[in-house]
Amino acid sequence: MPDLKTFLEDNRQAFIESLKELLRIPSVSTDSRHKDDVKQAADWVADRFRELEFETQVVPTEGHPIVFAQSPPVPGKPVALVYGHYDVQPPEPLELWKTPPFEPTERDGNIVARGATDDKGQMLTHVLGAMAWMKSVGELPIQVKFLIEGEEEIGSASLPPFIQENKELLANDVVVISDCSQFAPGQPAITYGLKGIAYFELKLTGPNRDLHSGTFGGSVRNPANTLCAMLGSLVDQHGWIHIPGFYDDVLPMTGDERENFAELPFDEEKFKEQLGIDQVHGEEGYTTLERRWARPTLDINGLTSGYQGEGAKTVLPGVASAKFSCRLVPDQDPHKIAESLREHLTKICPPGIKMELKAHHGSPGFVVSTDSPYIHAAKAAIEKGFGNAPVLIREGGSIPICAEFAKELDCDVLLLGWGLDDDNTHSPNEKFNLGDFQRGIEASAQLWAELAKITK
Amino acid sequence: MPDLKTFLEDNRQAFIESLKELLRIPSVSTDSRHKDDVKQAADWVADRFRELEFETQVVPTEGHPIVFAQSPPVPGKPVALVYGHYDVQPPEPLELWKTPPFEPTERDGNIVARGATDDKGQMLTHVLGAMAWMKSVGELPIQVKFLIEGEEEIGSASLPPFIQENKELLANDVVVISDCSQFAPGQPAITYGLKGIAYFELKLTGPNRDLHSGTFGGSVRNPANTLCAMLGSLVDQHGWIHIPGFYDDVLPMTGDERENFAELPFDEEKFKEQLGIDQVHGEEGYTTLERRWARPTLDINGLTSGYQGEGAKTVLPGVASAKFSCRLVPDQDPHKIAESLREHLTKICPPGIKMELKAHHGSPGFVVSTDSPYIHAAKAAIEKGFGNAPVLIREGGSIPICAEFAKELDCDVLLLGWGLDDDNTHSPNEKFNLGDFQRGIEASAQLWAELAKITK
Structure with a gap:
């Protein structure tokens, strides 16, 4: 048998071939035409575990299958649970791909x-x-369990019930997730916080049909005017959000944390250049990284009303609607925020307008201690795999399942991103650096050894 | 030959069949895919005049053709010019039509x-x-000229130059237009005032692409948030419009006019019931009819941004846009209003957002004397056609060409609406009462006789 290091070095090309095999399966979970492909991807993943003689199951769900596998128990050592997903976003628009997706x-x-x-x-x-x-x-020096699902891109509907019904099977000390990014090329990171989310759809109805804006304008409340007035009042010129009690439960950043963020090599000029904007904008009194990672936000995600085609149409629309969402930070409660928002909007919705507010989905924000033995193990493993110590960062996105794992399985969570911000996630020409792929494999292999040093 | 009255009575069904032929042609002028249909509608109208052996032309323009026709001159009698349009609004949203448009x-x-x-x-x-x-x-007892255009729904761009270049051809004493409404079912009206319009499209661009609202939210100005804030600030809770100088040139209503409006049998409860609203709304200090007919307004006609499909997508949109329009009253100048709006929006558009404002089309409001011989002739003709004397009203819609006719051809203008307020103009299930169609034909036939009584 070769030693671990030699094996990792000698199998670079084989790893890439293996990744290519999986990438060739179009496992688009949202598209029912790809149902068989999604199943094929699940089986492909399960076969990798079966090759290693891990105890393996492909669990059917109402949606796509969950793959679960585990290596043999190692008494006295921590148990790790790797969570990931084998489903992908739709590839459209196809014409923007330089090579087929x-x-x-x-x-x-x-x-x-x-x-x-x-x-x-x-x-x-x-x-x-x-x-x-x-x-x-x-x-393996510790027991590693794998929970690889096929519905991450469509909301993970089958996963929470599976977790709740299989707590013993899934029992672990630390969940390991690699589904995010390094801080920058050559600068790996451990993500110790995520934002939560509360997503809403607001529909305002005025008259019972679209009206001629000349004949009726000025005498009937226009739902599109009202939508703008209502939503326009939710965030002021200081970037402060006006929903009663919105900031009540916000956990302030610590001084150490703000210092740590300030020390990161974040290039704001390059950030603006990449986005094509001449000025950043957000809540007064905070830096760009603080706003992105640790302060709550309110963004309109979509607006629709009246005539949207070419040219002019003089319609007073009967309906106007918006999708918008708040990114939440610990300890904001998405349900409490939703109730407060509903009460506030009901109060400011004027007569002549009927309001419907739908709360789409919500999940709380999430932070873990930056001083746990698991973080220390991950730091050591990443430094060995990448040749470079990771920085500690937070992230503005939400991985709702993280809070679910922590709550249901009473475990810690390690978010170890090997990707990069410009990987075109969810966009055409999605990519992954092959150097980072190899370094990620090496860091993962090291992680099992580092976790084995933790005394249970 | 039958007499006029008998002919009108005997041809009821033939008139309806003729109308159906024209309605089957989808002459949507704003949609370039319907260019040939628009041309077909022009030819259909021209063929009706050719059948009567009127001198007829289909005049090509840079947009859609203008149909001109005239009956033989009748010396010593007034000349009437009928203005109308054969183009229509887009039929969308199609799913709301009970039968195909x-x-x-x-x-x-x-x-x-x-x-x-x-x-x-x-x-x-x-x-x-x-x-x-x-x-x-x-x-015919007088010479009647017809000017039927195909660009009314998109701003009549080709018509003013045509009028300016053909003043002799178009010379007349009174322009007759039926493109508005009766006061109520069974209560015909003569409309002596119209609103003007200034129509705008505002496009705000933030980042150079749609962004992940988690990763970037809170650090980048969201154009949809900004659009709501900017447009939401243009009309306050009193219904007052905040564009500098907006009210400077508004001609106040006379006391007589307000009394006349107040005496009209307007049923506000029924108005609300028909529109499905529990409260009317508009500028403080004015009645519903005053707001609809004689006070300027600002209505959003369309909003579009980000994700508008089913469910949730957490996108921070790169672009947000709105179509909106002001209905103007005499003596507001649409160009002056447009300039003032541009200056104001430029001032309130925040850094991080690029603004484009397109002024689609503009026309001033319009009022004529209520004591001309033409108004008296129209009153008599309508009373004969409808069996009921008309009331004198104003209207919130715009017929931009009215002011142009009066100015360029030095003629009077008669606005004789045969429609009803609930005809779903510009909306799904647009309708026209077939009784009013027949009565309109009879009143029109009577009008040529009544105008022939005027001494030139």
């Missing part, structure tokens, strides 16, 4: 394909990190 | 189709009123 192509040191970074490539680093141990050392 | 259907005494009342049905009453004279008496 399900024909993985190597370009400029990257692999380009739908799912390359989100999450097939990142998830696979942990499968291959475990394989490296099994095929070199012959065993 | 271009398959005219008789229902509850109405004809239902796009363009039924605006303006194919109303315009055709004058074509058929003239036809009745030609096919019964064999000649």
